[in-house]
Amino acid sequence: MSLLELEDLKVHFPIKRGVIFDRTVGHVYAVDGVSLSVESGQTYGLVGESGCGKTTLGRAVLRLNEITSGAVKFDGTDLAQLPREQMRQARRRLQMVFQDPMGSLDPRQNVESILVEGLHAHGIGSNRTERRQRIQRTLDAVGLPSAALARYPHEFSGGQRQRIGIARALVLEPDLIICDEPVSALDVSIQAQVLNLLEEIQDELGLTYLVIAHDLAVVRHISDVIGVMYLGSLVEEAGSDMLYAEPKHPYTKALMSAVPVPDPQVEDARERILLSGDLPSPAAPPPGCRFHTRCPWKQDTLCATERPQLRVLSEGHKVACHWAEKIEAGEITPRSEAVISA
Known part of the structure; x- marks a missing residue:
């Protein structure tokens, strides 16, 4: 059994308007039907551009954002159905490392006070x-x-503050840690230190990670399995090496084509995929495939009318695209204006 399973998870935020009485005039579909599973001891990387809903998904697992519908099963228990007090107790086994190390730490508390707060809240330790x-x-x-x-x-540097945030999560000895952009606010040299620290702690304690990031290099370095999100949906999922070697979804192909290659000859010769248009609003997502308004491989049928489901394309590789097989076989080619040489 997987340690964490999400089943058709949805988090919709109401849009309210009105002078005297608020009325709901729409919703922001931040997370809209995500299903995934994380095995015990595994690192699952969740990647996507800003605004795709990955942080909201991580917060929904801890019920920091209330769940609209769907299930969040942790070790067999559906967290979405737990009463508030039972959910508070369950958070001892689920912790989060937040993106901004300074913003997530109380400036009025010293480190000991920050770390002991969780121990007091969960009644851990018989004395000081x-x-x-x-x-x-x-x-x-x-x-x-x-x-x-x-x-x-x-009084600490950015890297040290992030270590304090990691310590705050670790002190409760959780089973799962959700790392929300754990190194995005840090210098490159400090990023490597924090990532290596997370891996060392995982090896020693057998932790499970859900790592949320927009940096593809970071996700590849630390993850066993990677899920790619676009506009509230999971569009591709595969093992780390498999995803980087053979991306199947058009959106993933575009993301990978933007990653610099540390070989000047390869970098100069390879093709890049340019996406047209802007990211649609999550308050008014396009019908059919969410990506079809920017997709270089868009077809006249299905793309704009039927939403593709995440399905198994090959062993260990899932894709949400109607035409993934034909794109892979070269039967469907991208528009010429969407592909440029470096």
């Missing part, structure tokens, strides 16, 4: 000495000295 020993072990695990306990978030 026991809790402090647990905190010290966690600080050691993330590479921070004991002297950090008395210091405040503004």
Whole structure:
């Protein structure tokens, strides 16, 4: 059984208007029918451009955003159906590392106060000495000295603040950690340190990660399985190496063509795929395939009328595209104006 399973998850935010009485005039379809599973000990990478709904999905797993419909099954229990108090207790096993390390830490609390807060909330540790020993072990695990306990978030660098955020998640000894853009606010050299730290901790403690990012290089480095999101939907899912070697969905192909290649000859010779138009509004998603308004491989039938389902194209590879097989076989080619040489 998978540790985490999402079944047709939807998170819709109402759009309200009115001077005296608010009335709902529409919805923002932030997450609109996502199904995926994460195995125990696995790292699942969720990638997509800004506004695709990946952060909302991560927050919905923890019920930080309320779920409109669908199921979030964690270790066999549907979190979407839990009463508030039971959900609060369940959060001990699910933690989150937030994108902005400074914004997610209370500037008025020192590190010890930040880390002990979760222990108090879940009744962990019989006395102060026991809790402090647990905190010290966690600080050691993330590479921070004991002297950090008395210091405040503004006294640390960005990388150190992110380590504090990781320590706050680790101190409760969770089974699953959702990492929302864990290194996007950091310098490149610090990014590598934090990613290596996450991998080391995973190997030692057997943790499961759901890593949310827009940086394709970061996702490839740390993930076992990658899911690609577009406008609230999952359009492709495959193993990390498989997805990068043979992307099947037109959107994934366009994303991969934008990733720089560290070989000047290959970089100069390869083709890039240009997407036309802007990302549609999640408040008014296009009918049919969500990507068809920008797709270089768009066809006159099905694309604009029928929404494709995520289906198995080959072993371990799922795609939501009506024409994936014909695109792969070369029977359907992209519009010439959408493909340029580097």
